[in-house]
Amino acid sequence: MQSGYEWDFGVVLQYREVFLRAIGTTLALAVTIIICGMALGLVLYLLRANTWRPVYLLITAIVEVLRAVPPLVLLVWIYYCMPILTGLSLNGFQTGVLALSLYSAAFYSEIFRAGFQSIEKGQIEAAFSVGMTRTQILRRITGPLAFQRIFPPLVSQCVLVIKNTSLAGYIAVAEILYQGQQISIRTFRPLEVLTIVALIFLAIILPLTFLANVLEAKYRKKYFG
Amino acid sequence: MAASMHGTQTAANALLSIRKLRKSFGAIEVLKGIDLDIGRNQVVGFIGASGSGKSTLLRCINFLEEPTAGEIRLEGELIGFSDRGGKHTKLSSGEISRQRRQMAMVFQQFNLWPHKTALENVMEGPLIVQKAPKAEVEERAVGLLKKVGLEDRLHSYPSRLSGGQQQRVAIARALALQPKVMLFDEPTSALDPELVGDVLRVISQLAEEGMSMVIVTHEMHFAHQICDTVVFLDQGVIADIGPAEHIFGGTTNKRTLEFLSRYLERNG
Numbered sequence: 053m054q055s056g057y058e059w060d061f062g063v064v065l066q067y068r069e070v071f072l073r074a075i076g077t078t079l080a081l082a083v084t085i086i087i088c089g090m091a092l093g094l095v096l097y098l099l100r101a102n103t104w105r106p107v108y109l110l111i112t113a114i115v116e117v118l119r120a121v122p123p124l125v126l127l128v129w130i131y132y133c134m135p136i137l138t139g140l141s142l143n144g145f146q147t148g149v150l151a152l153s154l155y156s157a158a159f160y161s162e163i164f165r166a167g168f169q170s171i172e173k174g175q176i177e178a179a180f181s182v183g184m185t186r187t188q189i190l191r192r193i194t195g196p197l198a199f200q201r202i203f204p205p206l207v208s209q210c211v212l213v214i215k216n217t218s219l220a221g222y223i224a225v226a227e228i229l230y231q232g233q234q235i236s237i238r239t240f241r242p243l244e245v246l247t248i249v250a251l252i253f254l255a256i257i258l259p260l261t262f263l264a265n266v267l268e269a270k271y272r273k274k275y276f277g
Numbered sequence: 278m279a280a281s282m283h284g285t286q287t288a289a290n291a292l293l294s295i296r297k298l299r300k301s302f303g304a305i306e307v308l309k310g311i312d313l314d315i316g317r318n319q320v321v322g323f324i325g326a327s328g329s330g331k332s333t334l335l336r337c338i339n340f341l342e343e344p345t346a347g348e349i350r351l352e353g354e355l356i357g358f359s360d361r362g363g364k365h366t367k368l369s370s371g372e373i374s375r376q377r378r379q380m381a382m383v384f385q386q387f388n389l390w391p392h393k394t395a396l397e398n399v400m401e402g403p404l405i406v407q408k409a410p411k412a413e414v415e416e417r418a419v420g421l422l423k424k425v426g427l428e429d430r431l432h433s434y435p436s437r438l439s440g441g442q443q444q445r446v447a448i449a450r451a452l453a454l455q456p457k458v459m460l461f462d463e464p465t466s467a468l469d470p471e472l473v474g475d476v477l478r479v480i481s482q483l484a485e486e487g488m489s490m491v492i493v494t495h496e497m498h499f500a501h502q503i504c505d506t507v508v509f510l511d512q513g514v515i516a517d518i519g520p521a522e523h524i525f526g527g528t529t530n531k532r533t534l535e536f537l538s539r540y541l542e543r544n545g
Contacts, residue, residue: 172386172388174384174386174388175388175389175390175391177341177382177384177388178382178384178388178389178390178447178450179390180341180374180377181339181341181377181380181381181382181384181451182377182378182381182401182402182406182450182451182454183374183375183377183378183402183406183407183454184374184402184405184406185370185371185374186370188405188406192401192405193390196392197390197391197392200392274434275391275392275434275436276391276434276436
């Protein structure tokens with residue numbers, strides 16, 4: 053069926069430098085959020101593994117709230133409400149990092165929990181029985197074993213983080229989707245622009261997941277061949 | 278009391294001495310007051326039905342389970358607690374680790390670390406815990422794997438080893454700590470029948486070399502052959518104790534005889 057629509061990428065490609073800068077912003081956002089989110093997720097997991105009940109309940113509540121609230125709402129709260137309530141105001145990039153780090157931390161902490169819980173108790177007991185301390189066990193036994201098991205969901209979560217960076221456009225952070233929308237308003241070429249936006253995300257994410265699959269296959273072959 | 282009757286050494290120079298040991302899990306009391314002395318170079322077997330408390334007793338010895346009451350001493354040193362001023366306070370986890378490495382444990386499910394080769398599994402303890410030089414650790418680890426007949430599997434990961442091979446690696450891993458006593462928790466229960474022999478041969482060899490060992494086992498013939506002392510546990514107490522010939526021959530204890538006849542019915 054002919055739609056009669058004439059594709060024209062030429063107009064859009066004039067804005068390639070805007071796109072390149074936007075890619076830089078998106079990558080900076082994504083990398084910062086992944087690092088902060090994972091670190092915070094690990095802290096949340098370790099606090100939640102705490103045997104003291106009040107700490108456990110508090111952390112569980114925080115994780116559940118963060119998981120349930122739409123990330124866009126978090127962004128808006130931090131960007132508009134936090135200055136009113138605390139007098140502390142962050143710029144768009146900082147808000148994006150804070151909101152999406154908190155949001156992803158809740159998911160990372162659940163991934164860590166699943167990973168550590170899947171380790172057989174016997175392997176930890178064996179480590180205790182050779183006289184290893186808790187820290188040695190975390191570093192040498194449970195850490196590496198958990199990491200192998202959570203590697204696939206961890207990569208999935210990182211992919212989600214990369215895609216969620218586009219929410220920061222809502223508070224005018226000049227990431228890829230935000231710039232795309234600006235360009236499509238100027239060029240009246242939303243289909244071309246969104247197609248290019250999609251291609252950029254594919255170009256960022258596919259090599260990452262490909263690399264992850266290669267690494268996963270490699271360690272599976274090595275340890276469980 | 279039973280121990281001093283049959284044991285070859287007195288409490289004063291015992292390797293392990295256990296006094297009034299009790300262990301409860303919630304409302305269930307699994308060990309109801311155990312007194313036992315284990316001498317140096319002795320092989321002691323724990324036998325009894327499932328749930329009799331024999332594995333729990335073994336796990337209390339190296340503090341994988343914390344006793345509810347009573348005490349365990351290794352060469353006079355109280356395990357898991359400090360008794361300064363006559364009051365028992367729990368030791369720091371670092372101190373407990375230091376005590377544990379004197380008592381190596383071999384588990385029913387082998388519990389090798391799947392991300393490390395046979396050689397790395399054996400080297401881990403001496404290298405990380407005792408912080409011995411790597412070349413020396415490796416040489417000793419290779420020697421130990423040779424001793425258990427696995428010199429050709431040094432660089433295999435556990436997933437590529439049979440159950441019997443994994444258990445022999447686990448024995449080498451335990452020996453690498455140069456422990457004062459080896460603790461075996463049903464070392465052959467998870468193995469296919471045709472693989473049991475290799476593991477039992479290694480344990481027998483250790484017995485001949487004079488290694489002090491405590492073995493929880495369901496292999497009655499094996500216990501008969503290698504144990505100096507056999508302890509029959511029943512419902513959380515030592516119901517019968519003595520040299521292997523006593524338990525498997527001379528005993529008149531009704532519960533022991535009942536247990537053994539049930540065992541024979543099942544295993545022919």
